[in-house]
Amino acid sequence: MTNIQTHPALGPLTGACLLSAFLAWNTSNVGPLATLVFLGASTIGSFGLWVIVFAGSARISRKTGTDKHTSSFIFGNKNSASKQRKQWKKEQKRR
Known part of the structure; x- marks a missing residue:
């Protein structure tokens, strides 16, 4: 069983998703596509942060x-x- 907190892609993927969500939120000339990208990327980024912070072995x-x-x-x-x-x-x- 692997520890999900030590997965090498967790940090970069979380950071990239949160950055992408931030950029999509601040882009106004794309229209509804930016909203969809924001919702998807922020969901994945938020889950990644939750895993990093709370998914330890209790x-x-x-x-x-x-x-x-x-x-x-x-x-x-x-x-x-x-x-x-x-x-x-x-x-x-x-x-």
Whole structure:
């Protein structure tokens, strides 16, 4: 599985779409074509910005580095985030 935030075309494509949308918005002599280009390019550029800013993996805890989607319910999973967080807090108190 690839990380979409590190895709090499994401930054240039987002920048080009936002620049194209800006230029289409400020062009008055083309008519309705500029409006269509503005709508398409701004949609793609806005989505690209959203991916760059918000599409990180929220499954990994920033403090402990554990996976939040594991549970210790029923079977007592030692790798669950809650158990590792408790262990991490104990280690922090010892320091």
